[in-house]
Amino acid sequence: MALLYVIKDWDADAWLGAMRALNPGIDLRSWPDAVGRAEEIRYALAWRPPAGALHRLANLQVIFSLGAGVDSLLAGGELPPVPIVRVVDRNLTMRMSEYVVLHVLLHHRRQRILDGQQQRRQWRGPQQPAACEVRVGILGFGHLGQDAGRRLRDLGFQVAGWSRSRKHVRGIQSFAGAGELKAFLNRTEILVSLLPLTPGTHGILNLALFRELARDGRLGAPILINAGRGKSQVEADIVAALDQGILQAATLDVFETEPLPPESPLWSHPKVTLTPHNAADSDPGAISRYVLTQIRRFEAGAPLQNVVDRNQGY
Ligand SMILES: NC(=O)c1ccc[n+]([C@@H]2O[C@H](COP(=O)([O-])OP(=O)(O)OC[C@H]3O[C@@H](n4cnc5c(N)ncnc54)[C@H](OP(=O)(O)O)[C@@H]3O)[C@@H](O)[C@H]2O)c1
Numbered sequence: 001m002a003l004l005y006v007i008k009d010w011d012a013d014a015w016l017g018a019m020r021a022l023n024p025g026i027d028l029r030s031w032p033d034a035v036g037r038a039e040e041i042r043y044a045l046a047w048r049p050p051a052g053a054l055h056r057l058a059n060l061q062v063i064f065s066l067g068a069g070v071d072s073l074l075a076g077g078e079l080p081p082v083p084i085v086r087v088v089d090r091n092l093t094m095r096m097s098e099y100v101v102l103h104v105l106l107h108h109r110r111q112r113i114l115d116g117q118q119q120r121r122q123w124r125g126p127q128q129p130a131a132c133e134v135r136v137g138i139l140g141f142g143h144l145g146q147d148a149g150r151r152l153r154d155l156g157f158q159v160a161g162w163s164r165s166r167k168h169v170r171g172i173q174s175f176a177g178a179g180e181l182k183a184f185l186n187r188t189e190i191l192v193s194l195l196p197l198t199p200g201t202h203g204i205l206n207l208a209l210f211r212e213l214a215r216d217g218r219l220g221a222p223i224l225i226n227a228g229r230g231k232s233q234v235e236a237d238i239v240a241a242l243d244q245g246i247l248q249a250a251t252l253d254v255f256e257t258e259p260l261p262p263e264s265p266l267w268s269h270p271k272v273t274l275t276p277h278n279a280a281d282s283d284p285g286a287i288s289r290y291v292l293t294q295i296r297r298f299e300a301g302a303p304l305q306n307v308v309d310r311n312q313g314y
Contacts, residue, residue, distance in 0.1 A: 001299075002040045004057070006031040006049040007066070015045070015066070018284035022292055043295060047282075051077030062304060064291050067282050068092060068144065070308050071197035071229060084308040085294055091286035093147045099227055099279035100138075100148035100192055103251040104157070107190060107223045108134055112249065112273065129218035131156035137188030139204075140195035140228055141167050141174065144280070148192065160184055164312075182212055189217035190225065197229035198313035205233035210241045221248035227279035230254035235266060242271045253279040 003019070003026065005012055016028050029036050031053050041057045047066040054063060057080065065073050065086045073084065106112065110126045117124055136152050138145040141161025146169055153159045153171045160173040162184045167174040175184035185191070191213060195201045205226060213222035224247055226233050235256050241247040251273045252266065258277055266272050298304055308314065 001042045002027040002029050002036065003043045003045060003295075004029045004031060004035060004041045006044060006046045006053045008048040008050060010047055010066075015284045015288070019288040019292070021285070022288055043291075045291060046073055048072045049076055054080055062295075062298065064294070065308070066287055068280070069196055069229060070314060071231075074308075074310065074313055083304055084310070085304050086306050086308050087282060087287055087290060088143050088306045089286055089290045091283050092280050093144055096144045096194070096227065096280035097148045097151050099253065099275075100194075100225065101151050101155070103225050103273070104136055104152060104190055104192065105155075106251070106273065107225075107249055108157075108219065132158065133218045134158065134189055135160070135187055135214060135217060136190045136192060137162065137184055139184075139191065139193040140201075141169075142194070142196075145192075145194040146172075148194070157190075160187060185209060185212035185214075187214055188222070189214050189219050190223045193224075193226040193228045193232060195228040195232050196314035197231050200313075201229075201232045203232065203234050205238070207234070207237040207241055207246070210237070210246050213247075219248065221245055223248050224250040224252075226250075227253040230256045230258060230277075235264070238272075239265055239269065242269060247271070249273070251275075253277055 005015055005028065007015060012030055016030060019026060019028060029041060038056055039058050042059055042061045043064065044054050044057065044060060045064045045066055060080050060082050062082055063079065063084045065084060068087045070084060070086050108131065113126050135158045138149050138161045141149065141163040145161055149159045149161055149169065149172050160175060161167055162175045162181060164177060166176040193205060215221060238250055242250060249271045253275045254277050260266060266274055294304060
């Protein structure tokens, strides 16, 4: 049994090293220089694989995505007809929840305003509502969204989630499907997007959507946090919404083009906090452990978990 790594943009050696540390005898190959005999490869571990890199693997059983999102994998050309398993892992989930809680609190506690006041040596506290007076809405209420939502709920925020199917999470209001999107937006002051990128979510974070957000909250104009995927947002609309006061502030971890081009107005916009797509990194040790567990289950005849629905695109 051999595992083939097909990794672009990440340090492949770190991934091979992490897997070897867990299982020293394991047969690891890497694309393109050390593929060896292709018919021996049963599992592929991929991140942004170049088109065609996974073809001609006659005995391939499963493709593992090394990240939670599979948009780049699915967009990279035709894939062999085997199951694709994505990452659902405590380590990654915790990282994303840290990020979401940090940035909801950053805006809720008005830290950017306080930073400016510190620079000007001003001793003045802006009016501070309690968390229970503030409504947070999470677009994409899946594994990551629900974990972050529970933590925000436990801090006292009024939390709602929007997903395709109805969810039942204690103390969190569930909105489902396109028909309930408007009602979800109308009650939301801080909007957090953790949506996967699919044809249904491409460009969804646009001016028309921002105009639907609640403007009657204690924080004033609404706030956007996007740590899902960059192509879900229309950056020109975010800038326009910030400049026109339709949005008060934005935290962005993901961008239409990554790395964010130096000429992007987002870099220096006073109402934007941005991070370089590092809200929830895939940790090679943690994710390798997850993949090994999945392979052992599969080899023992148990069903694979977290299999991607190719028709839905996530
Ligand atoms: N910035 C980072 O560092 C980073 C790191 C990891 C992941 N991510 C992003 O986070 C995304 C979410 O990860 P996850 O593990 O939470 O995925 P997930 O468990 O598959 O959750 C996705 C959620 O989005 C909902 N959804 C998808 N399409 C929709 C649509 N058209 N309308 C309404 N709801 C829709 C799904 O609804 P259902 O529940 O009804 O299916 C589900 O609730 C990933 O796809 C990736 O893009 C970013």
